[in-house]
Amino acid sequence: MVGYVIYGRGSFNQLDEILTPRRQAGGRQGDAPMVFLVDHFFEHQPLAQRIPLRGRDKIVFVDVTYEPKTAYVDQLAGELKQEFGTVSGIIGIGGGSAMDLAKAVSLMMTNPGSSADYQGWDLVKQPGVYKVGIPTLSGTGAEVSRTTVLTGPTKKLGMNSDYTPFDQIVLDPELTADAPVNQRFYTGMDCYIHCIESLQGTYLNEFSKSYGEKALQLCQEVYVKKQGWDEDSDDKLMMASYAGGMSIAYSQVGVAHAVSYGLSYLLGTKHGIGNCIVFDKLEEFYPDGVAEFKKMVEKNKIDIPQQVTKGLTDKQFNAMIDVSLVMKPLWENALGKDWEKTMTRERLRALYEKL
Numbered sequence: 187m188v189g190y191v192i193y194g195r196g197s198f199n200q201l202d203e204i205l206t207p208r209r210q211a212g213g214r215q216g217d218a219p220m221v222f223l224v225d226h227f228f229e230h231q232p233l234a235q236r237i238p239l240r241g242r243d244k245i246v247f248v249d250v251t252y253e254p255k256t257a258y259v260d261q262l263a264g265e266l267k268q269e270f271g272t273v274s275g276i277i278g279i280g281g282g283s284a285m286d287l288a289k290a291v292s293l294m295m296t297n298p299g300s301s302a303d304y305q306g307w308d309l310v311k312q313p314g315v316y317k318v319g320i321p322t323l324s325g326t327g328a329e330v331s332r333t334t335v336l337t338g339p340t341k342k343l344g345m346n347s348d349y350t351p352f353d354q355i356v357l358d359p360e361l362t363a364d365a366p367v368n369q370r371f372y373t374g375m376d377c378y379i380h381c382i383e384s385l386q387g388t389y390l391n392e393f394s395k396s397y398g399e400k401a402l403q404l405c406q407e408v409y410v411k412k413q414g415w416d417e418d419s420d421d422k423l424m425m426a427s428y429a430g431g432m433s434i435a436y437s438q439v440g441v442a443h444a445v446s447y448g449l450s451y452l453l454g455t456k457h458g459i460g461n462c463i464v465f466d467k468l469e470e471f472y473p474d475g476v477a478e479f480k481k482m483v484e485k486n487k488i489d490i491p492q493q494v495t496k497g498l499t500d501k502q503f504n505a506m507i508d509v510s511l512v513m514k515p516l517w518e519n520a521l522g523k524d525w526e527k528t529m530t531r532e533r534l535r536a537l538y539e540k541l
């Protein structure tokens with residue numbers, strides 16, 4: 187779990203105070219810097235000016251055009267090791283992509299080899315350097331989860347480990363205020379889908395249920411009950427993301443995630459929108475959730491892309507199916523221990539063809 191959590195409008199202003207006791211001596215020139223990995227969207231935004239730089243601290247604007255790849259993580263960690271030897275901490279500021287990059291780079295500052303070697307469950311053996319997550323979009327739960335999702339040479343799979351969670355997170359709903367409506371919806375639905383998949387999964391327990399129910403209720407208030415968007419929506423969705431992430435931390439996601447990983451691996455479809463494309467077609471698995479999802483799509487006037495797999499070759503369908511079936515815990519959570527008997531390649535192919 188995340189060690190320290192701070193929540194509230196304007197809490198970003200406390201970042202300097204939060205980092206000060208974590209600054210360490212060491213590195214090539216005596217002081218090990220803090221390195222801020224910031225979503226490139228903020229390069230020319232006022233937020234970049236508010237980052238509390240000291241000494242040799244550095245801001246790296248990270249490219250999140252594509253979701254994080256193992257090669258990019260290795261490159262970032264390699265450059266930092268070369269420039270500084272060691273750093274005091276890595277602070278990720280942005281959506282799920284920038285936060286995941288920060289988690290992975292922190293781990294690769296201390297673990298040998300390539301981040302691709304650690305895609306899986308509990309393969310990371312060393313704690314990373316101190317790491318802080320500061321979300322600017324709400325929904326992924328990456329701020330609390332024990333994974334960082336990476337696309338590697340052969341698979342799209344996270345570095346799931348006890349060393350992956352942030353040491354500190356700063357939840358400031360003001361930072362999400364200017365997110366584009368569509369993006370905010372897709373990322374918000376990631377949270378909604380986490381809740382449904384967790385609450386309807388076979389891994390469910392009271393811990394996951396307690397958080398999942400609260401997150402679901404907050405999502406419903408924001409997307410079903412409220413008219414329009416205001417500060418209260420940002421406040422609620424940030425806590426929904428947190429609670430939704432806590433819910434899956436002790437259970438798992440399900441069919442939508444397992445299928446959308448394949449889509450993203452082959453077509454580069456982003457996580458939030460990919461989950462929406464898939465969830466839209468999952469009535470047979472999550473009838474109530476999908477019915478409510480369709481209502482939210484309509485009420486919020488969002489377009490969900492259709493026919494994205496039209497015209498793909500057998501080889502391409504097989505590539506997606508292969509990636510999806512690697513996600514064994516997700517399928518087991520969704521369908522139970524005997525999932526391999528019911529989720530055949532043919533059935534999965536038919537599902538991909540519907541998207």
Ligand SMILES: NC(=O)c1ccc[n+]([C@@H]2O[C@H](COP(=O)([O-])OP(=O)(O)OC[C@H]3O[C@@H](n4cnc5c(N)ncnc54)[C@H](O)[C@@H]3O)[C@@H](O)[C@H]2O)c1
Nearest residue numbers: 227253281282283322323326328331333335364365373457
């Ligand atoms: N680690 C986990 O547990 C976990 C869980 C779910 C998803 N993820 C990962 O999170 C990523 C998806 O994250 P996401 O949906 O937050 O989107 P994202 O981080 O990919 O960002 C989407 C777009 O929004 C922009 N953006 C970010 N904040 C903004 C703001 N405040 N205003 C305007 N634009 C802004 C970004 O520059 C980018 O163009 C995927 O890589 C996915 O694999 C991780």
Ligand SMILES: [Fe+2]
Nearest residue numbers: 326376380443
């Ligand atoms: Fe997700």
